[in-house]
Amino acid sequence: MQGVIKEAILKIEEISMHKPLRIISHFDTDGITSAAIFSRALQRWEKPFTLEIVKNINKEYLDALPEDHLLIFLDLASGSLNYLANKKTEVIILDHHEIVQDIPKNVTMINPQLQKTENCSSAAICYLFARELSEKNKDLANLAILGMVGDQMEKNLNKTYDNIMKDADTIIRKGLLLYPATRPLDKVLEYSSSLYIPDVTGSFKGVVELLREAGIEKTQKGYKSLVELSEEEMSNLTTAILIRRKTKTETSEIIGNIYLTKFFNNLEDARELSAMINACSRMGVSESALGFCLGNKAAKKDAEKTYLKYRQAISAALKSVSDIEKINGKNYTIINAKDRIKDTIIGTVASIISFSPLYPKGTIIIAMAYDNDKIKVSARLTGKEGRNVREILSQAVIPVSGEVGGHPNAAGAIIPIAKEQEFIQELQNKLDLDLIKI
Numbered sequence: 001m002q003g004v005i006k007e008a009i010l011k012i013e014e015i016s017m018h019k020p021l022r023i024i025s026h027f028d029t030d031g032i033t034s035a036a037i038f039s040r041a042l043q044r045w046e047k048p049f050t051l052e053i054v055k056n057i058n059k060e061y062l063d064a065l066p067e068d069h070l071l072i073f074l075d076l077a078s079g080s081l082n083y084l085a086n087k088k089t090e091v092i093i094l095d096h097h098e099i100v101q102d103i104p105k106n107v108t109m110i111n112p113q114l115q116k117t118e119n120c121s122s123a124a125i126c127y128l129f130a131r132e133l134s135e136k137n138k139d140l141a142n143l144a145i146l147g148m149v150g151d152q153m154e155k156n157l158n159k160t161y162d163n164i165m166k167d168a169d170t171i172i173r174k175g176l177l178l179y180p181a182t183r184p185l186d187k188v189l190e191y192s193s194s195l196y197i198p199d200v201t202g203s204f205k206g207v208v209e210l211l212r213e214a215g216i217e218k219t220q221k222g223y224k225s226l227v228e229l230s231e232e233e234m235s236n237l238t239t240a241i242l243i244r245r246k247t248k249t250e251t252s253e254i255i256g257n258i259y260l261t262k263f264f265n266n267l268e269d270a271r272e273l274s275a276m277i278n279a280c281s282r283m284g285v286s287e288s289a290l291g292f293c294l295g296n297k298a299a300k301k302d303a304e305k306t307y308l309k310y311r312q313a314i315s316a317a318l319k320s321v322s323d324i325e326k327i328n329g330k331n332y333t334i335i336n337a338k339d340r341i342k343d344t345i346i347g348t349v350a351s352i353i354s355f356s357p358l359y360p361k362g363t364i365i366i367a368m369a370y371d372n373d374k375i376k377v378s379a380r381l382t383g384k385e386g387r388n389v390r391e392i393l394s395q396a397v398i399p400v401s402g403e404v405g406g407h408p409n410a411a412g413a414i415i416p417i418a419k420e421q422e423f424i425q426e427l428q429n430k431l432d433l434d435l436i437k438i
């Protein structure tokens, strides 16, 4: 990938003499950290630029982009090459998503899928770019770690990431995948949405009982954090959690690497910061997340406030789910939240419901929320095996001319609001049919 990175650097050097730079990045954690790394690197290189963070791009958006700029896309655009081929300007893409079309002449693409190098997220690609520019940019490595965790790339680590973690002085600890691993366990257990523990999550009394059972006592300073536990305490706590989750869990699902990395001079859990950045975008304030990544103290405060509001919005949304009328079929539930839940958090809500013990394994959860004249649809499979929700969703989405993306156990779609009833009907037909196949 180093070859094409050098090529991109030369191109920017040359084109920036006569054209301004316009950067467009994705609004998730990987996109925001990519934007932070890339823009800091440009700033140090003394190249002026403008930056925009977007939820997604489509033909209309790309058509409207000015042609008197060098266009640089981060964490998106690999799937939009046909539209970019029509632009009468040069384009540089740093992305890791699937490439489905030929690379047009005006596009320079840095993408591990094209260069057939080790897989990594966009923040890592941007970091490699920044490192190639200057040794000074080594201090941006911790941002690449947040991008890695944000896109869940840490499940398949490789040499590229080993090197970035070295640059970032990342500390890896094995333990429960509860975050933040750096804060007192009682609070973390009570408010955890990443790991649902029956009778513990949301219950202070349950938390105290669980900790007592694991032999973890409250001291004068309060409860220990996860990273402060001894090996024995960690193992006792894991067992106590497994017992409460009964047969629903294997140890490998709740144990993994914890990544600790320095931010604002504190050692922080990368998953927590990644969740905070993601929350800012979902709440419509990507600029706070970006400012936080760039070391701005006021932005950090904003981001922390927004993260709290986000968690409150999620718990309010989960409460409202119980009042929303559902369509219950055999092995599926459709929750049409309409405008009662934000489109940007409906996916998270669907995920939390699918992890909870409310529905038996193999149930498909479909959640829908309005986004202006569109509907955002999120589909999740509980238990993660046996049925392909992406396939089912795309069968129901094609007749209503929507768009689908995702994986067999978690997929999403966007459909026109005018096709709401038609879509639900199509979906029910496909879901009922899918059941006969099993």
Ligand SMILES: [Mn+2]
Binding pocket: 030, 031, 075, 096, 121, 122, 151
């Ligand atoms: Mn990404």
